[in-house]
Amino acid sequence: MSSLHPTGVFSAALTPLTADLEPDLPVFVEHAQRLIAQGCDGIALLGTTGEANSFSTAERQSILAAAVEGGIEPSRLLPGTGVVAIPETVTLTRHALSLGVNTVIMLPPFYYKGVSEDGLFAAYAEVVERVGDDRLRVVLYHIPQMSAVPIPASVIERLRARFPGTFTGIKDSAGDLANMEMLVERFPGFAVLAGADPLLLPLMRKGGAGCITATSNLVAADLAFIFHNFADPLKSAEVEAAQARVVAKRNQASRFPQMASLKAMLAKETGHQGWTRLRPPLLSLTAEESAQLLAA
Numbered sequence: 487m488s489s490l491h492p493t494g495v496f497s498a499a500l501t502p503l504t505a506d507l508e509p510d511l512p513v514f515v516e517h518a519q520r521l522i523a524q525g526c527d528g529i530a531l532l533g534t535t536g537e538a539n540s541f542s543t544a545e546r547q548s549i550l551a552a553a554v555e556g557g558i559e560p561s562r563l564l565p566g567t568g569v570v571a572i573p574e575t576v577t578l579t580r581h582a583l584s585l586g587v588n589t590v591i592m593l594p595p596f597y598y599k600g601v602s603e604d605g606l607f608a609a610y611a612e613v614v615e616r617v618g619d620d621r622l623r624v625v626l627y628h629i630p631q632m633s634a635v636p637i638p639a640s641v642i643e644r645l646r647a648r649f650p651g652t653f654t655g656i657k658d659s660a661g662d663l664a665n666m667e668m669l670v671e672r673f674p675g676f677a678v679l680a681g682a683d684p685l686l687l688p689l690m691r692k693g694g695a696g697c698i699t700a701t702s703n704l705v706a707a708d709l710a711f712i713f714h715n716f717a718d719p720l721k722s723a724e725v726e727a728a729q730a731r732v733v734a735k736r737n738q739a740s741r742f743p744q745m746a747s748l749k750a751m752l753a754k755e756t757g758h759q760g761w762t763r764l765r766p767p768l769l770s771l772t773a774e775e776s777a778q779l780l781a782a
Contacts, residue, residue, distance in 0.1 A: 499529050500535055518553055534659070564698070590622070
């Protein structure tokens with residue numbers, strides 16, 4: 487297990503917004519610290535759940551810098567740096583490295599659909615070569631239902647052969663456990679992380695490395711318990727109980743649009759109503775939706 491990188495429970499952290507719809511940096515840092523205190527091994531900021539693609543390069547940099555300045559260890563941070571344009575991906579990745587954050591999560595360029603495997607390989611290769619830093623560790627981000635650009639095993643194989651030690655893992659958010667199990671078997675030493683909370687437990691039983699998930703914003707302690715105790719037969723009942731709570735919370739958050747739901751639930755949990763804000767085109771839940779969600 488220890489040879490895998492990264493490994494553990496990472497929260498796909500939500501991004502709080504001010505009344506002007508700007509990133510609320512102090513509230514974000516407080517949230518990240520709370521998640522780590524609840525048992526998260528780290529914070530996967532600026533991902534899908536964090537509304538990363540609604541933020542500019544400068545805003546993304548400010549959020550990551552605030553986390554480091556707020557005392558979150560750089561080794562615990564997994565920022566999303568993959569955007570459509572290669573030069574911007576390079577800028578975001580170099581900025582992370584400049585802060586001591588060596589591991590990033592990288593979407594493929596996602597505007598052009600149906601790109602060839604050669605094109606996908608070339609895009610990732612170009613980024614690594616332009617960054618030109620041996621410290622860099624890349625977690626690939628496979629979320630074809632959003633990006634429409636899947637990352638096939640053949641491309642992973644080529645990238646690992648071309649850049650040994652750089653491409654260390656994948657966040658698989660497609661929800662296909664069989665694909666994750668295939669990756670675990672095909673690539674020994676490659677960290678396969680579940681992108682859906684309920685799949686952490688079955689994936690760990692097959693040799694997975696952990697998870698990077700959205701509902702962890704609310705159930706970090708239960709996910710951490712599952713991660714640390716899944717193989718202990720004396721704790722199987724407690725693990726199953728934690729799993730049931732994770733699944734229930736995930737299902738609750740999936741009734742209405744997920745990011746808006748998670749933010750409404752976090753606003754209730756923290757008492758900070760600012761959490762309910764999203765940047766358009768995403769919208770907050772209506773009062774009626776919120777009431778239904780929170781009554782569930």
